[in-house]
Amino acid sequence: MYLSRLTLSHFRSHKLARLEVDSRPVAIYGPNGAGKTNLIEAVSLFSPGRGLRRASAAEMARRPEAVGWKIAGLVHGAGEPHEVEFTSEAGAARVVQVDGKSASQVQLGQIARAVWLVPAMDRLWIEGAEGRRRFLDRVTLSFAPDHAQLSLDYEKAMRERNRLLKEQVRDAHWYKALELQMARAGARIDANRRDALERLRAAQEGAETAFPVAELEMVQSEGAMPEGEADLLAALQESRFRDLAAGRTLVGPHRSDVYGVFAAKGVPAAECSTGEQKALLISLILANARALSSEIGAIPILLLDEVAAHLDAGRRAALYDEICALGAQAWMTGTGPELFAELGGRAQVVEVDQDGSLRQL
Numbered sequence: 001m002y003l004s005r006l007t008l009s010h011f012r013s014h015k016l017a018r019l020e021v022d023s024r025p026v027a028i029y030g031p032n033g034a035g036k037t038n039l040i041e042a043v044s045l046f047s048p049g050r051g052l053r054r055a056s057a058a059e060m061a062r063r064p065e066a067v068g069w070k071i072a073g074l075v076h077g078a079g080e081p082h083e084v085e086f087t088s089e090a091g092a093a094r095v096v097q098v099d100g101k102s103a104s105q106v107q108l109g110q111i112a113r114a115v116w117l118v119p120a121m122d123r124l125w126i127e128g129a130e131g132r133r134r135f136l137d138r139v140t141l142s143f144a145p146d147h148a149q150l151s152l153d154y155e156k157a158m159r160e161r162n163r164l165l166k167e168q169v170r171d172a173h174w175y176k177a178l179e180l181q182m183a184r185a186g187a188r189i190d191a192n193r194r195d196a197l198e199r200l201r202a203a204q205e206g207a208e209t210a211f212p213v214a215e216l217e218m219v220q221s222e223g224a225m226p227e228g229e230a231d232l233l234a235a236l237q238e239s240r241f242r243d244l245a246a247g248r249t250l251v252g253p254h255r256s257d258v259y260g261v262f263a264a265k266g267v268p269a270a271e272c273s274t275g276e277q278k279a280l281l282i283s284l285i286l287a288n289a290r291a292l293s294s295e296i297g298a299i300p301i302l303l304l305d306e307v308a309a310h311l312d313a314g315r316r317a318a319l320y321d322e323i324c325a326l327g328a329q330a331w332m333t334g335t336g337p338e339l340f341a342e343l344g345g346r347a348q349v350v351e352v353d354q355d356g357s358l359r360q361l
Helices: 036-044 105-109 119-123 129-143 147-166 173-204 229-238 240-246 274-296 313-326 337-346
Strands: 002-011 014-020 026-029 069-076 082-088 095-098 114-117 214-220 256-262 301-304 330-334 348-352 358-360
Touching (some): 095 105, 105 147, 114 129, 119 129, 129 147, 129 256, 129 274, 147 173, 147 240, 173 214, 173 229, 173 274, 229 240, 274 301, 274 313, 330 337, 337 348
Parallel strands (some): 026 330, 026 348, 114 301
Antiparallel strands (some): 002 069, 082 095, 214 256
């Protein structure tokens, strides 16, 4: 799976940018602030979800014009290539078209998938549970394109339930429909997440890799996550009086967390060195790619922003070897060409100048 053509118009810092590449890795280098991450953010939109920055359409518009933006690309997957286009006018939600016809996020997921690693994720193991849930949901979404809609449905119902709780509404009639919606969506969210963790485990098991295996377990901040729609519905009903006292919902998949362990050492990921934590993350991203390849018959696009940070030359070489062995089109950014020296002639190189102009070497 790869992009062979990418065009940006008034997107972020790029007034107009065009790239034509093949299925090999793409190494992008240039000074900080030149717009390297903006390029791979554009590529991330070809996969279902909100993109690697989780930004709104208005935030993606080039400043100061903010007149709207457009991204277009030719996507090659397991079947025929598809022309995919994203547009946003004056800050409005982005519109997706595939081969000239409107498309949903689920339909987009049938054409393109991408997995990514960005610097903000380097703190995954030591930050709060919200970041780990977001990471798990991103992995889950790569396998189940409808996961994003389930999450939206659950969050919408929970916000309304929390409003009732804060207003101290005690009439059960007001809660029934909301709790039923939360139970239906929440049970599927939990099942999808557990399935994704199992896929990662299987993809890491027996894989020949220079990166350490990460054992992952889903836990709850308090108690246990009810299994299935009926149990979650019962738990929401039983927790109502406790939730009234707290003014928020205290049970459900929004309370889940991910506990990681460096398998070979038996050390919690949060207690590992910075380099080890980065290596564990890379291991999971590569496992995600392998698992997706087994399912959809094509390696997803990899987006690795500032991936060389905290990696020595040996680890960089091992990462590049694995990417090439997978046959993945990996879009990677860094501040200088020396960070990609271990790739040799196996990659396409793009230099981004301070003004955002691109030069393919």
